[in-house]
Amino acid sequence: MSNGHKAGAGGNDAEEPATDVHVRVRGLKKQFGPKVVLDGVDLDVKRRSSLVIIGGSGTGKSVLIKCIIGLIRPDAGSVLIDGEDTARLKGRARERLMSRFGMLFQGAALFDSLPVWENVAFGLIQGRGMSRRKAREVAMEKLAQVGLPEEVGRLYPAELSGGMQKRVGLARAIAAQPEIILFDEPTTGLDPIMAAVIDGLITRTVREVGATAITITHDMQSVRRIADEVAMIHQGRIIWHGPIEQLDNSGNEYVDQFIHGRAEGPIGMAVKG
Numbered sequence: 001m002s003n004g005h006k007a008g009a010g011g012n013d014a015e016e017p018a019t020d021v022h023v024r025v026r027g028l029k030k031q032f033g034p035k036v037v038l039d040g041v042d043l044d045v046k047r048r049s050s051l052v053i054i055g056g057s058g059t060g061k062s063v064l065i066k067c068i069i070g071l072i073r074p075d076a077g078s079v080l081i082d083g084e085d086t087a088r089l090k091g092r093a094r095e096r097l098m099s100r101f102g103m104l105f106q107g108a109a110l111f112d113s114l115p116v117w118e119n120v121a122f123g124l125i126q127g128r129g130m131s132r133r134k135a136r137e138v139a140m141e142k143l144a145q146v147g148l149p150e151e152v153g154r155l156y157p158a159e160l161s162g163g164m165q166k167r168v169g170l171a172r173a174i175a176a177q178p179e180i181i182l183f184d185e186p187t188t189g190l191d192p193i194m195a196a197v198i199d200g201l202i203t204r205t206v207r208e209v210g211a212t213a214i215t216i217t218h219d220m221q222s223v224r225r226i227a228d229e230v231a232m233i234h235q236g237r238i239i240w241h242g243p244i245e246q247l248d249n250s251g252n253e254y255v256d257q258f259i260h261g262r263a264e265g266p267i268g269m270a271v272k273g
Contacts, residue, residue: 022047022212023068023180028077029236030063037063038074039236050206050213052227052244054220054258056267059233061216062106065182068214069101070094081180099127102178102211104169106185110157116143117153120172128176142171145208146201163194167201174205181206183215187222199225220259223247232258234267 023045030038037060045051055061066072068079070086079086081097089097110119118125120142121135130138140153146167157165166186173181186202187195199222206213215226223230224244231241232255240252247259257265 020046022082023214024078024080024083025064025068026078026080028064028067028079029075030060030067030072031075036236038067038077041077041233041236041238043231043238043241045212045214046229047212048210049228050203050215050226051229051231052223053214053216053231053233054218054223055216055233056218056258060236061233062184064233065103065184065214065216069103069182070098095127099176100179102173102176102181104166104173104181104183104186106188110165110168110172112157114156115153116148116155116157116160116168119157119168120153120175122172123176138175139171142175143168145174145205146171147197162189163191163197166190166194166198170198170201170205174209174211177209178211180212180214181209183213183217185217185219186215187217187219192221195219195222196225202226220261223259 021044023043025041025043028038028041029036041060041064053061053064063072067074074087081100084097086094086097111122114122117136117139120139121130121132124130124135124138125132140150143150143153148164148167148171152160152164152168157168160168183202187198190198202213202215203226213226217223227244229241229243230247231238232252233239234254240250240255242250247255250256253266257267
């Protein structure tokens with residue numbers, strides 16, 4: 001691919017075999033009342049790659065990944081995992097497909113009433129029926145994998161710093177060895193050093209698990225550390241998608257303005273207009 005492309009551009013399907021695409025989004029639409037959030041999103045995510053979705057606040061990043069994982073049902077369009085449309089699945093078939101996902105939520109979203117190890121093991125115990133003893137062993141293993149000592153497993157979320165809570169959230173996201181992991185603003189609220197630590201953990205764990213990763217962020221330093229490919233969403237559509245190596249020479253004025261944080265440009269004009 002010599003240039004970044006708009007998702008859904010002609011010829012894309014012919015260039016890549018379908019088996020290389022793990023997650024395929026087509027024509028995804030979602031609105032809340034009169035507000036259109038997603039307006040026909042097309043996006044392909046390659047297997048075992050790390051895709052980062054960028055875009056300003058309120059552009060639909062979070063809604064998009066929540067549609068992908070099934071937390072929000074789209075108004076139109078499809079989300080296909082290995083060719084299987086998640087929107088049409090129900091009951092056990094949907095549960096089976098969703099068990100292939102892991103997610104790190106923006107605020108870590110830990111259960112305050114449960115100790116750390118139980119937070120990590122929650123999906124194993126409740127979703128997979130694993131014994132508490134075995135689930136605790138897995139939880140401790142995953143905590144070690146994200147650099148947390150065994151004693152942290154006995155603490156409660158309120159006793160942890162923000163960075164440690166992010167690590168626990170990451171351990172929970174990878175506990176069940178998911179095929180696809182979604183990260184919602186994983187470095188928001190962290191200092192630059194801890195953000196770099198979390199980015200390093202994300203990159204390493206995704207590679208170790210062999211998972212496909214989809215991250216949303218507006219932190220450009222994080223983008224450059226963790227992305228294999230980047231897609232930009234603007235006004236409810238993917239307006240550019242390409243390899244990280246082409247980000248600085250995307251040829252797209254919206255991307256150029258966003259990654260350099262310029263006040264003047266087409267995004268600003270759209271807001272003023």
